[in-house]
Amino acid sequence: MNKITSLTSEDLVAQNIATLKQLFPTIVKEGEIDFKELESLLKNDLVEGDEYYRFTWAGKSQARLEANKPSTATLRPDKESSKNWDTTKNIFIEGDNLEVLKLLQKSYANRIKMIYIDPPYNTGKDFVYMDNYADNLQNYLDITGQTDAQGKKTSTNTESDGRYHSNWLNMMYPRLRLARNLLTDDGVIFISIDDNEVHNLRKLCDEVFGEENFVECLKWKRKKQPSFLARHTAKVMEYVLIYAKSFNKLEKLSIEGTSDSTKKVVNLTNQYSERFFKKGVMVKSGGSGIIKKGKYQIKTMTVEYLDDVIYEEGFTTNDVSVFAQFSVSQEKIDNYIDEKLLFITINNGLRRDVSEEEIGKKKSITDLLLDWGDNQDSDNEMKEIFEEKYFDYTKPLKFMYNLSKSSDTENNIILDFFAGSGTTAHAVMQLNAEDGGNRKCISVQLPELTDESSEAFKAGYTNIAEITKERIRRAGEKIVNAEKENLQKAEAELSAENAKAIKDENLIEELASKIQNLKSKIQNLDIGFKAFKLDSSNIRPWDGNPENLEDQLFTYAENIKENRTEEDILFEVLLKYGLDLTVPIEEKAVAGKTVYNIGAGTMFICLADNITPEISEAIGQWKEELQPAISRVIFKDSGFATDKDKTNAVQILKRFGVEEANSI
Numbered sequence: 001m002n003k004i005t006s007l008t009s010e011d012l013v014a015q016n017i018a019t020l021k022q023l024f025p026t027i028v029k030e031g032e033i034d035f036k037e038l039e040s041l042l043k044n045d046l047v048e049g050d051e052y053y054r055f056t057w058a059g060k061s062q063a064r065l066e067a068n069k070p071s072t073a074t075l076r077p078d079k080e081s082s083k084n085w086d087t088t089k090n091i092f093i094e095g096d097n098l099e100v101l102k103l104l105q106k107s108y109a110n111r112i113k114m115i116y117i118d119p120p121y122n123t124g125k126d127f128v129y130m131d132n133y134a135d136n137l138q139n140y141l142d143i144t145g146q147t148d149a150q151g152k153k154t155s156t157n158t159e160s161d162g163r164y165h166s167n168w169l170n171m172m173y174p175r176l177r178l179a180r181n182l183l184t185d186d187g188v189i190f191i192s193i194d195d196n197e198v199h200n201l202r203k204l205c206d207e208v209f210g211e212e213n214f215v216e217c218l219k220w221k222r223k224k225q226p227s228f229l230a231r232h233t234a235k236v237m238e239y240v241l242i243y244a245k246s247f248n249k250l251e252k253l254s255i256e257g258t259s260d261s262t263k264k265v266v267n268l269t270n271q272y273s274e275r276f277f278k279k280g281v282m283v284k285s286g287g288s289g290i291i292k293k294g295k296y297q298i299k300t301m302t303v304e305y306l307d308d309v310i311y312e313e314g315f316t317t318n319d320v321s322v323f324a325q326f327s328v329s330q331e332k333i334d335n336y337i338d339e340k341l342l343f344i345t346i347n348n349g350l351r352r353d354v355s356e357e358e359i360g361k362k363k364s365i366t367d368l369l370l371d372w373g374d375n376q377d378s379d380n381e382m383k384e385i386f387e388e389k390y391f392d393y394t395k396p397l398k399f400m401y402n403l404s405k406s407s408d409t410e411n412n413i414i415l416d417f418f419a420g421s422g423t424t425a426h427a428v429m430q431l432n433a434e435d436g437g438n439r440k441c442i443s444v445q446l447p448e449l450t451d452e453s454s455e456a457f458k459a460g461y462t463n464i465a466e467i468t469k470e471r472i473r474r475a476g477e478k479i480v481n482a483e484k485e486n487l488q489k490a491e492a493e494l495s496a497e498n499a500k501a502i503k504d505e506n507l508i509e510e511l512a513s514k515i516q517n518l519k520s521k522i523q524n525l526d527i528g529f530k531a532f533k534l535d536s537s538n539i540r541p542w543d544g545n546p547e548n549l550e551d552q553l554f555t556y557a558e559n560i561k562e563n564r565t566e567e568d569i570l571f572e573v574l575l576k577y578g579l580d581l582t583v584p585i586e587e588k589a590v591a592g593k594t595v596y597n598i599g600a601g602t603m604f605i606c607l608a609d610n611i612t613p614e615i616s617e618a619i620g621q622w623k624e625e626l627q628p629a630i631s632r633v634i635f636k637d638s639g640f641a642t643d644k645d646k647t648n649a650v651q652i653l654k655r656f657g658v659e660e661a662n663s664i
């Protein structure tokens with residue numbers, strides 16, 4: 001028996017549309033009749049019209065415009081939620097990613113090597129964020145409950161919505177356009193998606209990134225077992241679309257030892273032997289000089305040069321004999337020298353660069369990902385971190401780990417602007433721990449409200465951003481603890497070996513070196529993040545254009561909002577001037593006022609009231625000490641008691657070579 005769900009009269013129009021759709025399935029687009037299409041099906045002649053190849057949907061032009069509109073928002077530092085604020089280079093941003101991507105445009109243009117996103121798939125059940133072009137920031141604050149206690153959990157984008165696909169495309173389009181600007185020329189974007197939108201997403205990306213930059217549509221097996229309740233076919237796969245910023249500049253995607261750009265030629269487990277180095281060996285320190293003949297200790301390895309090594313313009317100019325624990329033959333050494341691969345390291349050790357041929361031999365990832373973890377793994381991983389499963393759409397760690405590894409990101413920034421539970425940040429820390437890489441991760445997540453009946457809410461996570469941050473915190477601790485355990489084991493093994501009557505000296509050296517490496521790894525691992533929150537600008541009439549600041553030096557009025565801290569303003573200035581959010585910031589008290597030195601003298605900021613000539617003098621002197629290539633100084637507009645004080649400040653700073661003094 002069917003349940004009666006509606007007592008209203010029949011919707012005749014809907015019925016007619018359904019009847020027509022049965023006859024002509026192609027004429028119904030998002031619930032509306034495409035009359036041109038209908039006409040073409042009922043006529044034998046050509047229907048006149050604008051017939052050309054294109055991909056469009058309702059609201060496309062507006063969505064494109066939206067990507068170009070400057071943001072009126074800013075990112076406020078949230079030190080309390082952060083971890084290792086002073087040292088970390090990772091970033092977590094709570095906010096709507098459209099506004100956030102706009103704010104990052106200046107500071108991170110062409111700087112992100114890899115972007116991974118896992119947006120809502122438009123399943124009809126997931127939450128698709130609806131932008132409000134009239135006032136996007138207010139819309140964000142309303143949706144996330146930051147304007148009233150309730151918050152507005154907007155309804156999901158359902159298939160019955162007349163703009164089901166258009167809504168989703170309008171959400172994705174401006175974000176992808178902005179994301180593309182952030183990629184380095186050899187950068188790459190990976191986008192997870194399933195059958196609901198894969199066809200549209202591919203066309204959308206063709207338009208945003210260029211068809212020629214399409215790399216692959218990976219098929220990832222996300223389920224071990226299919227659901228036997230499936231109506232027609234039982235799905236176990238979903239997709240990852242890959243686009244390069246520039247197809248020809250993107251390196252091979254491989255998870256095989258991509259982090260090794262150099263290799264050993266000596267090894268602790270080999271016997272000492274002599275090799276002959278003909279001239280032409282690269283010397284990494286560059287320039288000209290002499291490395292005196294003799295023994296050099298590099299960690300636990302010894303390299304003995306039996307002759308003085310003379311070098312000019314970074315290459316040796318004489319033949320030299322070398323005594324070390326070589327792991328390669330004389331013939332190989334000769335080849336490496338011929339191919340300019342062999343080099344003497346800065347501390348006089350020996351290594352070689354990996355050859356083009358070796359790079360070419362690396363196996364690419366295939367388009368079928370069968371053992372990259374699955375949904376069951378990700379559920380277990382979440383439970384391992386949180387005891388309970390607080391989030392439904394988590395990707396498995398192995399999947400994210402492999403993707404991050406595949407694109408040679410070792411010293412680069414990775415961005416995930418649909419961060420969810422923070423799997424990307426977790427995988428990046430894990431990868432760094434394993435290969436000693438220095439990847440940095442920027443995660444962006446909406447403070448999407450959690451359902452009051454959910455386990456997450458009951459445990460105190462009122463929004464998803466809270467879950468993301470806690471996941472990153474806990475994951476970092478887990479990774480460091482695992483390394484500490486490894487260290488303890490190695491130390492125990494070393495003391496056991498030392499206690500033996502007959503010792504294995506090679507093993508002792510190996511363990512000592514392992515311990516040293518583990519200690520420095522634990523010390524250097526970046527498991528922190530600087531947290532920021534999207535909010536309205538700190539400055540009232542900000543026009544978003546730093547060029548216009550100059551003229552503002554002579555404008556009066558307190559234009560900084562109440563309840564905003566000096567640090568809030570500081571970071572807004574960084575964004576407007578295109579400085580990195582993790583740039584080193586030093587602060588000093590001068591005549592009782594705080595002066596911030598940003599990026600070793602690139603910028604000085606003093607936002608105090610009653611600026612005296614003493615402060616300008618001190619800033620000038622600080623600049624002299626640091627000798628930056630360029631330097632600018634920013635004051636608060638109302639920080640000067642009189643016009644004369646402002647003019648004085650400008651004159652004093654000019655004396656120290658600071659040509660740019662601005663006020664906000």
Ligand SMILES: C[S@@+](CC[C@H](N)C(=O)[O-])C[C@H]1O[C@@H](n2cnc3c(N)ncnc32)[C@H](O)[C@@H]1O
Pocket residue numbers: 095096097098118119120127128129391393394395396417418419420421422423424444445446448464
């Ligand atoms: C499918 S989940 C990502 C899951 C993630 N890959 C993981 O492993 O946990 C998508 C996330 O994007 C977030 N999101 C949706 N719209 C957003 C927006 N406009 N800005 C920022 N985050 C958004 C959702 O809250 C959700 O947490």
